[in-house]
Amino acid sequence: MLYREAGQFKTTYAADQQLFPIRQDRIGMAILLAVVFVGVPVAAATPALAGMIDFNYWFSGVLIPFLIFSLAALGLNILTGYAGQLSLGSAAFMAVGAFAAYNFELRVPGMPMLASFILAGVVAALIGIVFGLPSLRIKGFYLAVATLAAQFFVVWALTKFGWLSNYSSSGVITAQKLVVFGYAVDTPVKRYLLVLAIVSVMALAAKNMVRSSIGRAWMAVRDMDVAAEVVGIPMVKTKLLAFAISSFYCGVAGALYAFAYLGTVEPAGFELELSFRILFMIIIGGVGSILGSFLGAGFIVLLPIFMDLSAASIERSFGLALPAGLVSNLTLILFGALIVFFLVVEPLGLARLWQIAKEKLRLWPFPH
Amino acid sequence: MTAGRKIGRPILEIDGVSLAFGGVVALQGVSFDVREHEIRAIIGPNGAGKSSMLNVINGVYHPQQGTVAFKGRRRRNVDPHEAAQQGIARTFQNIALFRGMTVLDNIMTGRNLKMKSNFLQQAVYWGAAKREELEHRAKVEAVIDFLEIQHIRKTPVGRLPYGLQKRVELARALAAEPELLLLDEPMAGMNLEEKQDMSRFVLDVNDQMGTSIVLIEHDMSVVMDLSDRVVVLDYGRKIADGTPDEVRNNRGVIDAYLGVAH
Numbered sequence: 001m002l003y004r005e006a007g008q009f010k011t012t013y014a015a016d017q018q019l020f021p022i023r024q025d026r027i028g029m030a031i032l033l034a035v036v037f038v039g040v041p042v043a044a045a046t047p048a049l050a051g052m053i054d055f056n057y058w059f060s061g062v063l064i065p066f067l068i069f070s071l072a073a074l075g076l077n078i079l080t081g082y083a084g085q086l087s088l089g090s091a092a093f094m095a096v097g098a099f100a101a102y103n104f105e106l107r108v109p110g111m112p113m114l115a116s117f118i119l120a121g122v123v124a125a126l127i128g129i130v131f132g133l134p135s136l137r138i139k140g141f142y143l144a145v146a147t148l149a150a151q152f153f154v155v156w157a158l159t160k161f162g163w164l165s166n167y168s169s170s171g172v173i174t175a176q177k178l179v180v181f182g183y184a185v186d187t188p189v190k191r192y193l194l195v196l197a198i199v200s201v202m203a204l205a206a207k208n209m210v211r212s213s214i215g216r217a218w219m220a221v222r223d224m225d226v227a228a229e230v231v232g233i234p235m236v237k238t239k240l241l242a243f244a245i246s247s248f249y250c251g252v253a254g255a256l257y258a259f260a261y262l263g264t265v266e267p268a269g270f271e272l273e274l275s276f277r278i279l280f281m282i283i284i285g286g287v288g289s290i291l292g293s294f295l296g297a298g299f300i301v302l303l304p305i306f307m308d309l310s311a312a313s314i315e316r317s318f319g320l321a322l323p324a325g326l327v328s329n330l331t332l333i334l335f336g337a338l339i340v341f342f343l344v345v346e347p348l349g350l351a352r353l354w355q356i357a358k359e360k361l362r363l364w365p366f367p368h
Numbered sequence: 369m370t371a372g373r374k375i376g377r378p379i380l381e382i383d384g385v386s387l388a389f390g391g392v393v394a395l396q397g398v399s400f401d402v403r404e405h406e407i408r409a410i411i412g413p414n415g416a417g418k419s420s421m422l423n424v425i426n427g428v429y430h431p432q433q434g435t436v437a438f439k440g441r442r443r444r445n446v447d448p449h450e451a452a453q454q455g456i457a458r459t460f461q462n463i464a465l466f467r468g469m470t471v472l473d474n475i476m477t478g479r480n481l482k483m484k485s486n487f488l489q490q491a492v493y494w495g496a497a498k499r500e501e502l503e504h505r506a507k508v509e510a511v512i513d514f515l516e517i518q519h520i521r522k523t524p525v526g527r528l529p530y531g532l533q534k535r536v537e538l539a540r541a542l543a544a545e546p547e548l549l550l551l552d553e554p555m556a557g558m559n560l561e562e563k564q565d566m567s568r569f570v571l572d573v574n575d576q577m578g579t580s581i582v583l584i585e586h587d588m589s590v591v592m593d594l595s596d597r598v599v600v601l602d603y604g605r606k607i608a609d610g611t612p613d614e615v616r617n618n619r620g621v622i623d624a625y626l627g628v629a630h
Contacts, residue, residue, distance in 0.1 A: 013502050013505045013506060013509070014498075014502055017501065017502065017505065205491035205492070206491075208490060208491050208492065208493035209487060209490050209491050211493075212485075212487075212490035212493065212497060212501060213476070213479075213480045213483040213485070213490065213501075214487045214490055215490075216469070216473055216476055216477045216480060217477070217480055219466055219468060219469050219473070220466045220469070220477050220480075222466075222468070223465075223466035223467050223468050223469065224464050224465070224466055224467075226428070226448075226464065227460065227464035227465070227466070228466075228477070229428075229447070229448040229449055230426060230428065230448045230451075230452065230457075230458060230460075230464075231452060231457070231477055231478055231480065231481075231540060231541075231544065232448075232449050232452030232453060232480060232481035232544065233449070233477065233480055233481075234449055235449070241487060245487070288468065
């Protein structure tokens with residue numbers, strides 16, 4: 001009953017084209033931003049709550065990886081969901097971002113941290129363009145195989161060329177200390193806020209791009225490339241830009257993965273399996289949806305935690321000891337089942353379910 | 369036809385175009401022209417090469433011989449993208465809309481060529497990029513009004529019935545403000561009312577916007593009523609060219625359509 005747009009007339013195209021045309025959505029978004037930027041850190045600083053909840057675990061173990069994976073999923077969604085170019089190289093571009101940021105910090109004295117994140121994204125974008133070149137001739141499944149080349153080549157190169165990891169054994173790098181504008185980002189809550197700010201800004205930029213002419217060009221190429229060419233959309237530029245921007249997002253996500261989440265990474269950490277995880281995120285969350293990237297990442301990060309917690313409570317309440325590895329295997333089975341379920345039942349994922357719920361809500365409680 | 373309309377000099381000249389796919393000859397030495405503000409129909413039996421002709425005009429196919437001159441610029445090979453830049457827009461025989469996008473977004477893609485802001489400006493969505501988006505939205509809304517599809521502007525095109533999809537495709541072509549509009553069977557599969565509506569739109573476009581139109585159509589009454597001149601193709605050759613009345617009485621055309629006694 002509350003979610004109604006009745007009486008909200010739009011008298012200008014600007015009002016009709018704004019980010020959230022429905023007032024309730026704007027209010028909801030403002031509340032969400034207030035909670036995540038102010039509410040959560042304040043709660044963490046409140047001693048009464050801090051005694052009950054392990055905030056450091058929630059920040060470092062849940063929220064930060066959730067945000068970083070959202071960013072990587074967003075990058076893949078730009079390429080696969082919007083521009084329709086299937087890619088299995090997301091983890092490779094994350095690796096490029098992580099190692100590039102490390103090298104910029106290592107080799108350029110006095111390099112500002114944010115600048116090396118941006119440059120890391122740019123390096124990933126350039127490599128993305130190179131591996132995007134096959135997309136000009138092949139598409140679909142064959143293109144996915146071509147992006148696999150990126151995946152294997154990058155991991156191989158990072159292990160093979162010692163210079164890239166400053167000659168550490170097996171390519172392990174330890175990220176430098178996070179310092180932003182001379183301000184040390186050394187506690188989980190500070191890292192959370194930094195990652196949150198970067199992800200928010202980049203999500204907004206992605207949303208803006210997909211509702212502008214470049215986004216329409218991507219979707220046109222995705223939906224029917226011949227017609228896109230006939231209406232005058234330049235194929236080469238549109239596809240390569242999709243690869244570049246997607247890889248930029250993955251690159252920044254990779255830099256944050258190394259600097260704000262793990263601290264120590266190695267090339268083997270960016271294997272094909274990580275690319276698949278990111279692909280699963282957008283399949284479950286919603287292909288071609290900004291919101292879906294977040295929902296999918298949230299789902300995949302939270303599901304194992306939820307499974308662990310429920311297994312622990314089952315063990316406690318029934319007094320059993322479940323075999324080791326059972327829970328993690330069950331989690332994998334559940335992932336597989338869910339991916340099949342979503343592909344069959346709702347190919348547009350959780351984001352589409354959310355949209356349907358909103359449409360229902362507009363009519364609730366009188367659907368006629 | 370409307371009285372105030374002036375047919376001018378040739379805007380498109382096709383000269384000796386031949387096109388073959390391996391051993392299959394689609395077009396053989398076809399020449400004709402289209403004048404400014406004219407509605408030019410291409411007719412012919414199935415497989416006569418009509419759609420191939422349109423594909424040659426807007427650069428989807430590259431002919432082995434012959435040239436196409438648009439606005440005096442003679443060329444053999446042109447990309448579809450360049451043709452669009454020069455002011456050629458088209459619709460397709462089998463609807464080629466972007467199915468995942470709304471009607472409004474589909475029509476907006478018709479104006480992508482005219483949008484100048486780069487992706488960085490668009491990512492910020494402030495100043496020039498936002499202004500440009502609103503200007504083009506206003507232009508697109510004018511097309512939406514013209515084709516009377518206001519009520520479906522936010523609907524994904526995949527959910528629309530066939531007749532409306534055809535109209536949205538015309539809207540996308542018109543949004544580019546073309547000088548030459550290629551319509552590939554705009555009335556195929558429509559009922560009488562839909563054909564009447566579409567005919568009215570084609571005449572209005574020609575009349576009010578002054579667009580030259582090349583039209584492929586199988587419904588002879590539509591062709592005869594709408595077009596100023598008709599080209600008839602059969603097995604890739606031009607067999608007749610003239611006003612609807614001349615073509616109607618041409619022996620070769622009657623033979624091509626009805627067959628010849630052996």
